[in-house]
Amino acid sequence: MKAYSVDIREKIVAAHIEEKISIRQVALRFAVSKSLVQKLVKQQKSHGNLQPLKPGKPRFSHLTNAELELRELVSENQDATIAELCELLALKTGNWVSRTAMCRCLQKLGLNRKKKHCTVARQQLQEYKNSG
Known part of the structure; x- marks a missing residue:
């Protein structure tokens, strides 16, 4: 599913914070889940923005x-x-x-980890088969 636009996200959070509407009522008004409203309010408080986050966990390699x-x-x-x-x-x-x-x-x-002498031997074998 595609992420909600930043505009919709801002309206949802504003309805809860500025209009002092409960999370359940905001969810009903915008036809979204209660958990989405909770997530957006938490994201606004912790990150200070409502940009969609990257999906999945960040991967690290040594x-x-x-x-x-x-x-x-x-x-x-x-x-x-x-x-x-x-x-x-x-x-x-x-x-x-x-x-x-x-x-x-x-x-x-x-x-490349393939050894060169293997390819040379393979070429020689192929030439031998083609000649005989």
Whole structure:
């Protein structure tokens, strides 16, 4: 469902605070739930505005600001697996990350973990099959 406009939100809160109408009566007047009115009044008091909040919980990753450390780890340990990189990062920074998070971060940074000798061998095998 789309968020209510700021204009409607302001009218709802103003009806409760300025007109001194109960939350239930405000909910009936604007055809919204009682919990929405409570939420908007609380948001006005705590945040000072009625802008729609971002949905969901904020997500935090230890890899967000660890680009430099990660690039160093990959360059120093070129043959390390993703699991080994997770362990090395935990030793270096004290923050443990999952293999999935490490893989996503490596992809974002363009640090491909596929070994070049595997692709060379695969190309040689393909050329051998095509020639014979």
